Amino acid sequence: MKITSKLIILALSSLLLAxxxxxxxxxxxxxxxxxxxxxxxxxSGGAAYAGEELNDPNSLLSKRVVYFDFDxxxxxxxxxxxxxxxxxxxxxxxxxxxxxxxxADERGTREYNVALGxxxxxxxxxxxxxxxxxxxxxQTVSYGEEKPAALGHDxxxxxxxxxxxxxxxx
Amino acid sequence: MGRLFYKGLVGFLLSLFxxxxxxxxxxxEITEGIEGAMPVAVVPFGRGEGLGSETLPVNIARxxxxxxxxxxxxxxxSEKDLVARPxxxxxxxxxxxxxxxxxxxxxxxxxxxRAGHYVxxxxxxxxxKGEKLTEHVIPSTRGGLRRTAHFxxxxxxxxxxxxxxxxxxxxxYITASKKRSKMRYSLNIADADGYNEQTVLDSPSPLMxxxxxxxxxxxxxxxxxxxxxxxxxxxVATGDRGVITRYNGLNGAPAWAPDGKSLALTLSxxxxxxxxxxxxxxxxxxxxxxxxxxxTEPAxxxxxxKLAFTxxxxxxxxxxxxxxxxxxAIGQPQRLTFEGNYNARAAFSPDGRLLTFVHAVRGAYxxxxxxxKTGNMQELTDSYLDESPSFAPNGSMIIYATNVGDxxxxxxxxxxxxxxQRFAFQxxxxxxxxxxxxxxxxxxxx
Numbered sequence: 001m002k003i004t005s006k007l008i009i010l011a012l013s014s015l016l017l018a019x020x021x022x023x024x025x026x027x028x029x030x031x032x033x034x035x036x037x038x039x040x041x042x043x044s045g046g047a048a049y050a051g052e053e054l055n056d057p058n059s060l061l062s063k064r065v066v067y068f069d070f071d072x073x074x075x076x077x078x079x080x081x082x083x084x085x086x087x088x089x090x091x092x093x094x095x096x097x098x099x100x101x102x103x104a105d106e107r108g109t110r111e112y113n114v115a116l117g118x119x120x121x122x123x124x125x126x127x128x129x130x131x132x133x134x135x136x137x138x139q140t141v142s143y144g145e146e147k148p149a150a151l152g153h154d155x156x157x158x159x160x161x162x163x164x165x166x167x168x169x170x
Numbered sequence: 171m172g173r174l175f176y177k178g179l180v181g182f183l184l185s186l187f188x189x190x191x192x193x194x195x196x197x198x199e200i201t202e203g204i205e206g207a208m209p210v211a212v213v214p215f216g217r218g219e220g221l222g223s224e225t226l227p228v229n230i231a232r233x234x235x236x237x238x239x240x241x242x243x244x245x246x247x248s249e250k251d252l253v254a255r256p257x258x259x260x261x262x263x264x265x266x267x268x269x270x271x272x273x274x275x276x277x278x279x280x281x282x283x284r285a286g287h288y289v290x291x292x293x294x295x296x297x298x299k300g301e302k303l304t305e306h307v308i309p310s311t312r313g314g315l316r317r318t319a320h321f322x323x324x325x326x327x328x329x330x331x332x333x334x335x336x337x338x339x340x341x342x343y344i345t346a347s348k349k350r351s352k353m354r355y356s357l358n359i360a361d362a363d364g365y366n367e368q369t370v371l372d373s374p375s376p377l378m379x380x381x382x383x384x385x386x387x388x389x390x391x392x393x394x395x396x397x398x399x400x401x402x403x404x405x406v407a408t409g410d411r412g413v414i415t416r417y418n419g420l421n422g423a424p425a426w427a428p429d430g431k432s433l434a435l436t437l438s439x440x441x442x443x444x445x446x447x448x449x450x451x452x453x454x455x456x457x458x459x460x461x462x463x464x465x466t467e468p469a470x471x472x473x474x475x476k477l478a479f480t481x482x483x484x485x486x487x488x489x490x491x492x493x494x495x496x497x498x499a500i501g502q503p504q505r506l507t508f509e510g511n512y513n514a515r516a517a518f519s520p521d522g523r524l525l526t527f528v529h530a531v532r533g534a535y536x537x538x539x540x541x542x543k544t545g546n547m548q549e550l551t552d553s554y555l556d557e558s559p560s561f562a563p564n565g566s567m568i569i570y571a572t573n574v575g576d577x578x579x580x581x582x583x584x585x586x587x588x589x590x591q592r593f594a595f596q597x598x599x600x601x602x603x604x605x606x607x608x609x610x611x612x613x614x615x616x
């Protein structure tokens with residue numbers, strides 16, 4: 001199976017689209033959600049969420065993947081903003097729920113990689129909760145190295161596989 | 171004593187195609203000079219009465235040669251180098267064989283006593299001593315001929331090495347392939363040489379960590395079919411299957427206790443991945459590790475008294491060992507691996523003396539073996555993405571997963587590292603091999 005850049009683009013596109021279910025079209029969140037969880041600074045995302053935000057390509061909400069360094073579950077700076085926005089969204093929309101899928105690159109043993117994927121998903125989960133999401137809105141699952149986004153045996157493929165994906169349940 | 175030397179390089183490609191059956195092509199690579207491998211001549215078996223012009227589906231001598239070569243302990247002569255082709259004892263001239271440098275000679279004959287039924291008679295000679303070591307007469311159906319060849323290899327192997335042969339055993343493994351642009355995962359069983367593959371489970375979701383029960387009747391594995399990992403057990407003969415654990419979080423790395431009554435496994439329901447023992451009859455769960463790191467991939471010692479496992483409690487994954495008694499951990503786990511910054515997924519040899527595991531040095535993931543008594547470690551492979559090592563039930567070989575080109579394939583290496591083989595399955599990415607236990611021994615070796 002040769003890796004072509006087409007395949008990677010396809011894979012990435014399908015990942016980005018993965019979270020988009022049918023459009024909710026609900027109007028329950030008309031006003032700015034009053035967020036009493038003052039520990040969260042992320043509630044500044046307190047702009048109104050009407051229902052299409054998840055599908056808006058200009059919004060950070062359309063970013064559904066957080067990437068990680070090798071053998072690490074630390075969330076790097078760039079991705080904190082993405083998580084913050086998702087936290088704000090979840091905080092504002094208590095009816096929404098998301099599954100965080102944790103993954104690892106192929107190096108190392110498979111079961112250990114399932115544990116590593118879980119660590120990554122948990123790290124994102126923790127940060128979401130700290131920033132306003134409710135624990136009941138978040139589920140985690142780890143696929144370890146079993147569902148790679150990029151098929152390949154090089155640094156680029158490995159980088160793309162060390163990830164947590166936001167899969168909104170709609 | 172005559173010795174034959176093979177200096178490195180590719181041996182011979184065996185590809186017997188059985189019409190209508192999926193098989194693997196087994197490439198035998200002899201990676202070093204097999205000094206010390208016993209030269210043996212396996213003469214193509216003769217055709218006896220009742221066969222007529224019938225074509226037999228299996229060349230028994232060829233299967234036996236391949237089996238013996240695979241073990242790393244024998245160097246079979248290629249057919250063109252055979253000095254004679256006797257089938258009966260009266261045609262055997264051991265003096266001539268001695269001159270040709272072989273230590274052992276195998277001859278045989280097949281006849282048919284009725285349609286679809288055969289009788290195979292073979293004899294094993296010690297060329298140097300000039301005497302017959304054993305002979306057997308084995309009945310077989312047409313479909314059982316290949317299995318019979320493996321039984322013959324087992325008898326020869328045990329007679330010559332004193333160790334039980336593992337040629338009539340099986341392997342289980344996972345194959346991932348793309349079917350109509352969707353991934354499919356299957357749990358497969360094949361003969362130990364890759365032949366006669368059968369799919370016992372087919373799923374659109376990942377399957378992992380297959381492992382044979384000690385009685386060879388069941389396979390435990392991890393399945394993602396419910397959207398998250400669960401541990402399942404399946405009866406090999408019937409295909410009946412059931413979920414064993416489906417706790418929140420991880421359900422993984424199941425390992426059968428030697429008595430078949432419990433599983434060691436990994437759960438993260440209590441906060442992070444830990445090792446537990448699950449009693450199968452009562453479903454009672456016993457926690458074995460308590461540590462903030464990742465603890466996973468438990469492996470039982472053959473006496474059931476110890477568990478080796480992977481732990482990141484020291485920062486990076488290393489192999490640890492803990493004593494267990496009546497499902498309780500005794501004392502603190504002790505670290506076993508100190509070389510390299512990644513050691514994981516241990517498996518005990520059947521005699522309990524060795525551990526095989528994945529050992530990484532500078533980004534290359536290899537199969538290594540650790541002698542428990544001395545702490546000596548040896549790398550057995552020199553590739554980059556090796557994993558999932560599993561011992562043969564006689565401890566002579568280790569099967570593992572590796573990559574060739576872009577595909578996952580299975581490979582095997584003799585425990586001394588001398589002989590390496592690759593299985594080239596016809597499709598998909600093959601991974602996570604598990605070697606079956608011995609089956610029932612149909613013959614006693616005299």
